[in-house]
Amino acid sequence: MEKDTKHGLNRRKFIISSVQAVGLSMIGGLVWGAYVSEDKSSPIVLRPPGALKEEDFVKKCIKCGLCVEACKHRPNNPNPGTATLALGTPGGHKPKKSTPHIYPDKVPIGTPYFVPREVPCYMCQNIPCTVACPTGALEPNKVTSIKNGRKVLDINKAKMGLAVIDMESCIAFWGIQCDACYRACPVIDKALTIEYMKNERTGKHAYLVPVVHSKHCTGCGMCEYACVTEKPSIFVLPIHLAKGKAGSHYVKGWEKKVDVKLKPQTFHKTKKSEKSPEEYLNTEDLFNE
Numbered sequence: 001m002e003k004d005t006k007h008g009l010n011r012r013k014f015i016i017s018s019v020q021a022v023g024l025s026m027i028g029g030l031v032w033g034a035y036v037s038e039d040k041s042s043p044i045v046l047r048p049p050g051a052l053k054e055e056d057f058v059k060k061c062i063k064c065g066l067c068v069e070a071c072k073h074r075p076n077n078p079n080p081g082t083a084t085l086a087l088g089t090p091g092g093h094k095p096k097k098s099t100p101h102i103y104p105d106k107v108p109i110g111t112p113y114f115v116p117r118e119v120p121c122y123m124c125q126n127i128p129c130t131v132a133c134p135t136g137a138l139e140p141n142k143v144t145s146i147k148n149g150r151k152v153l154d155i156n157k158a159k160m161g162l163a164v165i166d167m168e169s170c171i172a173f174w175g176i177q178c179d180a181c182y183r184a185c186p187v188i189d190k191a192l193t194i195e196y197m198k199n200e201r202t203g204k205h206a207y208l209v210p211v212v213h214s215k216h217c218t219g220c221g222m223c224e225y226a227c228v229t230e231k232p233s234i235f236v237l238p239i240h241l242a243k244g245k246a247g248s249h250y251v252k253g254w255e256k257k258v259d260v261k262l263k264p265q266t267f268h269k270t271k272k273s274e275k276s277p278e279e280y281l282n283t284e285d286l287f288n289e
């Protein structure tokens, strides 16, 4: 009888440990699955100042979180104990604001990012986040300039993204006075200016509208944070998404200060396009090419 009880206990122990092992491997599988699904970033993810190109950044970042800690404990933090930067978690970013705004739905686990409409980057002069990075994933050399022959940290060199304006929802383009984004910009009158625009509707008034200048915009998102519309009409995107590209056959001759001739382009030719319009309009039957 005693033997049977012993066997019974052993069997129960065996079953329990097998179930535990299966459970653990399932949890492991789920965690790993989540990890694998989060290894690629959403294309709209914004990284801290000095970040390398996204593909290099994710390879070099060891997910230590030191930049986030440095951001949290930076001097003059308007909300002590909170950080602009957050670390990617399984399942991506969960929006903190109920109003609509742009946020990345996928951020590799443990890598730092920020969502300007929730907390913008306050452009700390000493850039503690970049300085704290032990691997160069956040590279101080990308946020420095030369002063008096010495390299100094310069947050104005940051290129976290580029602000873009939706002219159709920005109320300044409707003729309503608004300059909240302009006033919030830490690089005011360089990154963001206010320009006159004729009011075509009334014909006699002028609009004052915000204009972003990519050369100086750091992508800090203070403008997006301050924008008064329900969904921000000015918002920060990674530079490669925010900018177009004219192509090498369009040349700004006035910048090069030379008379640059455009390369001849190859166009599809028809019988009519080989001749001048006067020629074929006067001499040919237009309906029988």
Ligand code: SF4
Pocket: 048, 049, 070, 071, 072, 074, 084, 085, 120, 121, 122, 123, 124, 127, 128, 129, 130
């Ligand atoms: S520069 Fe921006 S991201 Fe870096 S510590 Fe300051 S607020 Fe945080």
Ligand code: SF4
Pocket: 162, 163, 184, 185, 186, 187, 188, 191, 192, 212, 216, 217, 218, 219, 220, 221, 222, 223, 224, 236
């Ligand atoms: S993101 Fe906005 S607030 Fe920041 S520098 Fe650019 S225009 Fe100014």
Ligand code: SF4
Pocket: 165, 169, 170, 171, 172, 173, 178, 179, 180, 181, 182, 210, 226, 227, 228, 229, 232, 233, 234
């Ligand atoms: S705060 Fe928003 S609505 Fe106002 S001018 Fe700037 S982009 Fe337009």
